[in-house]
Amino acid sequence: MTTSAERPSDFIRDIVAEDVRTGKYKQIRTRFPPEPNGYLHIGHAKSICLNFGIAREFAGICNIRMDDTNPAKEEAEYVRSIMTDVHWLIDGWADNHLGGAPFFASDYFPKFYEYAVDLVRAGKAYVCDMTPEETDAYRRLGKASGFRDRSIEENLDLFAQMKSGEFPDGARTLRAKIDVNAANVWLRDPVLYRIRHASHHRTGDKWCIYPMYDWAHTLSDYIEGITHSICTLEFEVHRPLYNWILDALELPEPRPHQYEFARLNLTYAVVSKRKLVQLVNEKLVNDWDDPRMLTITGLRRRGVTASALRTFAYNIGITKYPSLTDMALLEHTLRDEFNRIATRRLVVLRPIKVVLTNYPEGKIEELDAINNPEDPNAGTRKIPFGRKLYIDSDDFMETPPPKYFRLRPGGEVRLKYGYIIKCDEVLKDAAGNVIELRCTVDLESKSGGPTAGRKIKGTIHWVSAAHAIDAEGRLYDRLFTVPEPDAAGDFKSFINPNSLEVVNAKCEPALGDANPEKRYQFERLGYFALDPDSTPERQIWNRTVTLREPGQK
């Protein structure tokens, strides 16, 4: 069974456990450091579960830190959405390990600047006047900048002028003086500060020099007392620079250490902020919270629960191998949880009318139905039954294939919790579409009745026409038609044209007081959740995931 174990095992947790054992740190402290330039997605969820998971397993703390060092890209709106999503995901699980209010790298700008001055004083950084193109070219050639050997006094003076706004954007940078010939290009005198006369979402126009990722991130970790700085694989080559910064500043122990793991890839999906932005901007989906998006907000709207997402994160594990996880594993995780908790209801998605010709006009019966066969405490409810019903058009075929167990002309089927019916007549419109089935009921076959035990292969769901509640059903499918949409060519050309189907559903009356927090199984169809756009007059149901379907349908 796939349930969330208390202590997952992976190479990072092994390291943390060892550090705890040796008493290397007083307390374990991790961090989740998003840049507020977009919405969080399922890959971030993996990282959040890792960092907060470690905090809760080792009695530690996890900080949320906005890595807001690039004023051109970042917005307060993203800060808000990030906090909403993280809180939702860790609520009741690791929220008591959260390091207080969100931290902001921008709050450390003054400290970053002081450290930079220290670095210059130590002769380990210099102001460089080369253009970005020249810098690139020199770096590629392993050639030293002509400004590399400026005096400390001149560097100090120039850096102060950079800060006070004496120079235009891009005119100068502060660079670390490391090794222009290093095999690792990130050690070839990396840029630490650049000039950007731009308004920052928090510091406004106070600064016109902004720290680069490596400088800001390393020092933020140090300032916050982070012990284990966990990031994705693309930062692996930055680790020597991370350590160089700590060494160059001669920062006292305890110091943070960086570890890297593989980001999440999923079949039939894209999981990268850049691509998700495109889907939104090019209107290929409705918005960031479109239920087809693997953003946390989209998943939430679709009906995915935080606990299921956490279980999924546990199931996929943590390694350094850049794997591709089967979307079926996510779907399995969802079904596994929902099967246990979902309230069962009868809903017809694509109705056909059925008239029971031998059932008395005006007669209504109340049938007993089980709310959740997996949970006896969920109890039962009554479902009204009458002469006119709706069944799903999928459950009737005029000329069915061999293994079709449902209704056919002259055939019998059992109505869940009700009677066995037989199809006598098929009525069609001028276009030849089936519009009504006229059936007869075996009046003794009701649950508990004399012929209730008759062996009938198929059981289908139904709704009383007189009592049905009309509702909108939004049936989602995977957003892409191929397992690896970004493997070759333009991923947007593989968008599934049928990723959303809207239907007018007929729901049993018990759904009238449906709870948006609850999960429902529409029997034989799938798991559904109420969309926030629902109104008291009209419900909108999002299909989170279908029931598992056998090979062919």
Place this chain on the structure above:
RNA sequence: UACCCCGUGGUGUAACGGUAACACAGCGCCCUUUGGAGGCGUUAUUCUUGGUUCGAAUCCAAGCGGGGUAGCCA
């Protein structure tokens, strides 16, 4: 091209020098008033070649394959 990292069934992971396991997916059977769930069974794995060792998925080397980096983005 250079540097770094990673290679365990179809997929995701475990095994921490002692003879490969769990989950997903697939297939078959049983059960079923959800073609769901559940039960039982089953297919299938250590990239290659050397080396170290009594013993290697595990340690070493080379090769092959995959990924990452080479922004004044993060």
